[in-house]
Amino acid sequence: MDNIYVTRPSLPDLKEYHELLEQIWSSRWLTNEGSFHKKFEKELVNFLEAENLSLFTNGTIALVVGLQALRITGEVITTPYSFVATTHALHWNGITPVFCDIEEETFNIDPDKIESLITPKTTAIMPVHVYGNPCNTDKIQKIADTYGLKVIYDAAHAFGVKNSGKSIVNHGDLTILSFHATKAFNTVEGGAIVCKDPKLKKRIDYLKNFGFADEITVVAPGINGKMNELIAAYGLLQLRNFEEQIKMRCQVADYYKKLLVNIEGITSYPFPDHITSNYSYFPILVKPEYPETRDQLYERLQKYHILTRRYFYPLISDFPTYRALPSANKEYLPVASKIADQVLCLPIYSDLTDDHIQFIAKLIRNRV
Ligand code: T4K
Numbered sequence: 001m002d003n004i005y006v007t008r009p010s011l012p013d014l015k016e017y018h019e020l021l022e023q024i025w026s027s028r029w030l031t032n033e034g035s036f037h038k039k040f041e042k043e044l045v046n047f048l049e050a051e052n053l054s055l056f057t058n059g060t061i062a063l064v065v066g067l068q069a070l071r072i073t074g075e076v077i078t079t080p081y082s083f084v085a086t087t088h089a090l091h092w093n094g095i096t097p098v099f100c101d102i103e104e105e106t107f108n109i110d111p112d113k114i115e116s117l118i119t120p121k122t123t124a125i126m127p128v129h130v131y132g133n134p135c136n137t138d139k140i141q142k143i144a145d146t147y148g149l150k151v152i153y154d155a156a157h158a159f160g161v162k163n164s165g166k167s168i169v170n171h172g173d174l175t176i177l178s179f180h181a182t183k184a185f186n187t188v189e190g191g192a193i194v195c196k197d198p199k200l201k202k203r204i205d206y207l208k209n210f211g212f213a214d215e216i217t218v219v220a221p222g223i224n225g226k227m228n229e230l231i232a233a234y235g236l237l238q239l240r241n242f243e244e245q246i247k248m249r250c251q252v253a254d255y256y257k258k259l260l261v262n263i264e265g266i267t268s269y270p271f272p273d274h275i276t277s278n279y280s281y282f283p284i285l286v287k288p289e290y291p292e293t294r295d296q297l298y299e300r301l302q303k304y305h306i307l308t309r310r311y312f313y314p315l316i317s318d319f320p321t322y323r324a325l326p327s328a329n330k331e332y333l334p335v336a337s338k339i340a341d342q343v344l345c346l347p348i349y350s351d352l353t354d355d356h357i358q359f360i361a362k363l364i365r366n367r368v
Contacts, residue, residue, distance in 0.1 A: 001304070001305045002305065003307055004305060004306050004307065004347050004352075004360070005302045005307050005308040005349065006124055006182075006307055006308055006345055006346075006347050006348075006351075007182050007186075007280075007318060007347065007349050008349040008351070008352075009181045009182065009258065009349075010186070010238075010241065010245050010349070010350050010351075011240065012234060012237035012238055012240075012290050013237065016237055017233070017234060020233040020234075020236070020237070021230070021233065023194065023233075023253065023289055024229050024230060024233060026278065029229060030228060030230070031058040031226055031227075031228040031229055032094045032209070032226060032228050033171060033226075034229040034232070035229075036229045036232035036233040036236065036286055037055060037085055037227060037228075037229060037232040038125055039224075039232070039236060040055060040227075040232040040233075040235045040236050040239075041054070041055055042133065043236060043239055044192065044235075044239070047160075047239060047242075048154075048159075048160070048167050048168065048169050048194065049166070049167035049170070050167070050169050050194040051168070051170070051194075051195070051196045051198075052123065052194065052195050052196065052197070052198055052200075052201035053192050053193070053194050053201075054192060054194050054195075054201055054204045054205055054208060055190070055191075055226075055227040055232065056190065056191040056192055056193065056208060056225045056226075056227060057189060057191070057224075057225050057227055057228075058107065058178065058179075058189045058190060059085065059154075059156045059176055059177060059178025059179070059180065059190075059191035059192045060085040060088070060089060060178075060191070061191065061208070061225040062177070062178075062191040063085065063086065063089035063152075063176050063178045064089045064092050064093060064194050064223070064225075065204060065208055065222075065223065065225050065322060066089075066152055066174045066176055066192065066193050066204070067089060067090065067093045067095065067124075067152065068093060068207055068220075069174070069193075069200060069204045070124070070150050070152065070173060070174065070200075070315060071113065071208055072093065072095060072123050072124045072150060072152070073093075073095060073123055074095065074096065074121035074122060074123045075095065075098050075119060075121040075123065076090050076095050076096070076097060076098065076122070076123065076124045076125065076126050076264050077098045077100050077109075077114055077117050077118070077124075077125045077126070077153075078098065078099065078100065078109070078125070078127070078128075079099070079100060079108070079109040079126075079127060079130075079288075079336070080099040080100075080102075080127050080316045080317035080318075080328070080333055080336050081102045081107055081127040081128075081130060081312050081315060081316075081336045081339065081340065082130065082154065082312055082316060083311070083312065084158065084316055084319065085117060085324060086091055086126065086128055086154045086156075086157070086316065087134055087316045090320060095123075095124075096116050096121070096148045096325070097316075097322060097325065097327075098119075098122070098325075098327045099205075099315075099316070099322075099325070099327040099328055099332070099333060099336075100113050100114055100117055100327075101113050101333045101334065101335050101336050102333075102334075102335050102336045102339065103136075103335070104301075105135050105270070105341075106130070106135070106136075107126070107130045107133070107269075107283075107336075107343075108127060108128065108129065108130050108133065108134075108135040108136070108337055109125075109135060109138035109139050109140070110335070111129040111135075111136045111143065111275060112139075112183065112236065114140070114143050115368055118143075118149075119148055120272045122147070122148060122149060123150065124144075124150040124151065124152060125140060125143070125144055125149055125150075125152075126151075126152045126153075126154060127140060127151070127152050127153060127154070128153075128154040128155075128156070128157075128278055129153060129154070129155050129157060129158040129161065129168060130157065130341070131157055131160045131280060131281040131283060132157040132158040132159075132184075132277055132278050132279075132280050132281070133160065133271060133272075133275060133277075134158070134163045134168050135153070135160075135171075136358060137171040137172070140171075140268065141171065141172065143219045144172070148308075149171045150172070150174075150175055150308050151171070151172030151174075152172060152173060152174045152175075152176065153169075153171055153172045153174070153175040153176065154176050155168060155175045155176060155177050156176065156177065156178035156180075157178075157182070157278075157281065158177070158183075158186055158251070158278070159177055159178075159179070159183060159185040159242075159278055159280075160184065160185060160242060160257075160276075160278045161275065161276060161277060161278050162275070162276035163274065163275060163276075164274045165276070169194040169322075170194070170196065171198075173192070173195065173196075173200075174193055174195050174200075174274070175194040175195075176191065176192070176193055176194075177191055177193075177194065178190070178191045178282070179191055179193045179235065180191070183280060184242075184245070184246065184249065184278040184279065184280040185238060185239075185242055185278070186238065187227070187231050187234055187235040187238060188231060188234065189230075189231070190227055190231055190235060190324075203207070203220070206219050206222055206223070207220055207222040207223065208222065208223065208224070208225035209222060209224070209225075209226060210222040210224060212225070217248065218268045219252070223290050230351065245350045246278055246279060248350035248351065249278070249280075249348060249349065249350050250277070250279050251278035252279065252282070252348050252349070252350070252352050252357060253277075253282055253348065254280045255354060255359055256268065256282055256348075256360075256361065257345060257356050258309070259357065259361035259365075260284065260364065260365075261271050263290075263364060264289050264290065265286060265287045265288065265289035265290025265291070266284055266285070266286060266287070266364060267284065267285045268282075268283075268284055268289055269281075269282070269283040269284065269285075276313055279298075279348060280348075281311065281312075281345050281348065282345060282346045282347075282348040283297045283343050283344065283345045283346075284343075284344050284345075284346060284364075285339070285340060285342040285343060285344075286342050286343075290355040292344050294310070294341060294343070294344055295310075297344060297364070298310060298344055300363070301360070306347065306359075306360055306361060306363065307347070308344050308345060308346055308347065309344075309345045310343060310344060310345070311341070311343065311345045312340060312341065313340040313341065313343065315333065315336055315340050317333060317336075317356065324349075346360060347360065
């Protein structure tokens with residue numbers, strides 16, 4: 001049996017892509033804000049109901065640049081329950097991460113625990129919309145406004161997600177997206193920053209292009225974070241297929257939910273009804289009542305070529321770079337520690353077959 005991976009990227013039609021590549025070949029315009037880049041940016045602004053958007057080579061560089069653009073320094077309150085890139089972006093900016101515990105229900109940063117972590121050095125909050133489930137943006141904004149802090153949302157998992165019908169990208173000062181191959185919307189590698197302030201977009205665009213404001217003016221020590229024309233063209237085609245892909249992912253998620261009911265010790269992640277999800281991930285919790293530990297189930301599934309993933313175990317706060325920080329102490333992160341020990345992300349992608357879903361659910365139910 002072939003491996004069943006946690007995800008598989010959906011790809012644009014090769015013939016259609018070839019036609020766009022022919023245009024790139026004849027124009028010989030390969031990068032540095034070409035016509036595909038401009039078009040893709042514009043289409044994403046419309047699709048995501050964003051005010052301003054800047055494309056990036058990947059989500060990590062977008063995070064690093066976003067923090068630079070807002071001149072964030074000192075300490076930033078963030079979640080330990082995420083992919084390492086969230087905290088690494090702080091580290092690369094010389095910022096100290098301060099880890100805050102997460103909510104039981106959403107696995108997102110717990111707004112009720114943020115205030116006690118604020119010190120005179122705190123300049124911002126960096127939450128993550130984990131698995132594309134929106135954070136409590138109202139509560140977070142209220143704290144930020146009270147203490148004069150910036151908010152940078154890591155929305156790497158949240159492309160196309162809506163909360164009560166509204167796009168999720170317009171909260172806080174900046175929202176960062178990832179278009180990595182493993183994401184619900186992929187451009188192989190890619191990312192974006194969404195912001196409301198057009199002046200901030202300008203600064204972000206300088207920063208992603210070495211700081212160049214014009215041919216001879218460098219206004220800041222920028223980096224190279226640009227998306228190239230081959231990727232922008234690919235992205236344009238992916239955008240056309242996105243909604244169809246999400247419908248198919250939704251069917252996979254619904255089928256899992258149906259097959260996984262009433263298994264003692266197994267709970268599916270509850271996406272609330274007011275959220276229009278992109279079904280990037282299908283996390284379950286393996287609780288103590290289940291006859292195996294999460295790791296035993298992970299290993300047993302692996303024997304059947306089902307390659308689930310433990311996103312997000314270990315916690316970022318457990319990695320050597322961060323574990324000596326006072327806020328990394330597990331005593332302060334009881335919910336995150338528990339969830340990290342129980343979570344298992346099951347395979348989900350648009351063309352995962354019913355047979356495969358049945359097989360996976362059967363293995364979880366029957367422990368064969
Ligand atoms: N913030 C958050 C919250 C994030 O989750 C991420 C990225 C970022 C920031 C940073 O954004 P980027 O700089 O990446 O744009 C993956 C991804 O590499 C990473 O993008 C993602 N989060 C993270 C959650 O997952 P790995 O190490 O688990 O990927 P990998 O290579 O093991 O792939 C997982 C499975 O996907 C493979 O077993 C098979 C399948 N796969 C993968 C690739 C790359 C394919 O079928 N085809 C492929 O091309 O990190």
